[in-house]
Amino acid sequence: MILVVGAGGLVGGLVTRRLLREGWPVRALVRPGADIGVLDAAGAEVVVGRLRDQTTVAEAMADVGTVITTANSALESGAETPEATHLTVAGNRTLIDAAAAAGVDHLVFTSAYGADPASPVPFLAAKGQAESYLLERGLRHTVLAPDLVMEVWVAAVVGEPARSGGAVTIVGRGDRRHAFVAAEDVAAYAVAAATRAVGSAGPTGGPVTGPADGPGEGYYLPVGGPEALTWREVVAIHERVMGRPVRIRTVVPGELVPGVPPHLAATLALLDTYDSAIEMDAVSAAWGITPTPLEAILRRQLDLVYS
Ligand SMILES: NC(=O)c1ccc[n+]([C@@H]2O[C@H](COP(=O)([O-])OP(=O)(O)OC[C@H]3O[C@@H](n4cnc5c(N)ncnc54)[C@H](OP(=O)(O)O)[C@@H]3O)[C@@H](O)[C@H]2O)c1
Known part of the structure; x- marks a missing residue:
């Protein structure tokens, strides 16, 4: 049995449906109030509960060989605060x-690219602390560290204003490169990490030396898309797909960004200080995953709008 925690979310839902399509038995842990109909209809055994609810989480582990967690409990309190960090860490510790x-x-464990227990960004600190706790507990594990998920970041920063005819706000110069990744690709790497046979090829083409080898072993996989793009290139791809120009306005780092909560504006400012190109060719070839370009996601979304 594979337990998926966060199955009510974007990546967790994709992970659950992909596992079920491949024929794996899946138990899905979702929070109260989540729409369980879709998961139920897809064939998952659904358990309702919160990550920090020790009894429910313990019960959800019955007969489970593998856990995939995509839960993002930093969002539980609605903000990136020390309390949210605490909730995330507490929830993940209970799960581990x-x-x-x-x-x-x-x-x-779905972490985030750049996670570090000492990060000044609460979300990245919480993820980093959970990674450290996994190592400390000595559980065999894979850490997936996705860069910016296209459906979340590209949609919020560029897609929504561009489609509504407004101006896209770029924080700083907007010329740093980031390995935006499709949610379906993150799900594909999670499923591959959880299900591929012991001793099968790892991301470097050689045998897996991490999770396949035994208790306490860990394997860390940064997860990016097929190309590292700047925000200005992301806008240009929207222009190509929509067939019309998109206005850009720039703000200095630290200024508020319309439609984006202040803590995310702070993250946008941070993103303007480093590049995150992630080499995925070896792992995607070894695991048989074809990385999805941003343009393909946007064209699919456009088809949905007009179909
Ligand atoms: N978006 C990005 O750019 C990005 C980048 C790097 C890493 N990540 C990580 O990737 C993972 C998947 O992202 P996503 O976009 O799929 O997130 P998402 O849509 O927000 O899904 C996260 C899920 O976690 C569930 N959850 C939160 N707190 C929980 C708790 N205390 N107990 C049980 N379930 C809880 C949520 O339940 P509800 O539906 O009830 O709220 C939600 O279904 C997350 O861990 C995220 O931090 C995302």
């Missing part, structure tokens, strides 16, 4: 403890 107590063989 329950998995260890139940003798789970492998935990696939």
